[in-house]
Amino acid sequence: MKTALLFDLDGTLIDSDALHAQVFADLFAPRGVDIDFAYYRDKLHGRLNKDIFADLCPGEDAQAWGDLKEAEYRKRLGAGYPQVPGTMALLDLADKMGWGLGVVTNAPRDNAEAVLDALGISDRFQALVIGDECARGKPDPAPYLEGLRRLDADASASLAFEDSPPGIRSAVAAGLKTIxxxxxxxxxxxxxxxxxxxxxxxxxxxxxxxxDQLRGMAA
Known part of the structure; x- marks a missing residue:
């Protein structure tokens, strides 16, 4: 059985939720809509932009709103963003063990690539799966199933790392033990x-x- 580690992006490989929340707040303040961190956490966190903006801006162009929001996020992201502690050691271990590495995210591709570049780890992953490019995004299992397919990995011998309920449900439904x-x-x-x-x-x-459990399976 082939082992892989699959990672969500925002809130998992990068601690950027406060930045996302602030961009939402700044975008909607002129419309009289108060989006604080709790609202972001409870209503927006982990969802696809097309669904978020369909709710926030009914009857408007959800794609255009999403593009505007993500462009502003990338502008504020900058280079040299701090990595989540322990990231490099875990990626190095996976390489040493011959485990596949993938990112599975509901973020747009431009964002995902910008984040991985900002963290200095864009060359560490063999697969980058974008929810909007799959038949369905998280919480559907399709993105994680695609990640496993690209890495030729077995769900029962792999791990997913997630920070949101939609992401966890997606990974679990794909058969992955999820942390x-x-x-x-x-x-x-x-x-x-x-x-x-x-x-x-x-x-x-x-x-x-x-x-250690994964190592036992690979032994």
Whole structure:
């Protein structure tokens, strides 16, 4: 069985939720719509832009709104964004073990590529799966199934890392054991969505048990 590690992007490989929330707030303040961090966390986090803007701007061009929001996000992102602690060590371990590495995200491709460049890890992944480019985005399993296909990996011998309920549901439905990152939500909420365990970041000692299990499968 071939092993792979599949990662969500925002809130998992990059701690950018506060930046996303601020962009939403600034865009909609002139319209008299108050989007604070709690609203972002509870209503917008992890969803596809086409669904978000269909709700926020009914009858308007959701694609145009999404393009505007993401262009502003990329402008504010900049280069040299700090990595989530433990990221490089985990990627190095996966390479040493011969495990596939993939990113599976609902973010637009331009965003995903900009984020990976900002983190300095764009060359570390063999697969980049974009939800909008699949038949259906998260929470449907299609993006994670596509990630497994591209990496020729077995779900039962692989791990997914996620931070949102839609993402967790997507990965679990694809047959993946899914580890939640507590960047936005607590352990209880992540487990309620289907996470098998949770981490503060990739330097969390609790990751060791999950990795040891994968090593056992690969032995």
């Amino acid at each position: 939640g990152l507590r960047s936005m939500l607590n352990d209880e909420k992540l487990r309620a969505a289907g996470a098998a365990a949770t981490l503060s970041d990739f330097a969390d000692p609790a990751l060791t048990e999950q990795i």
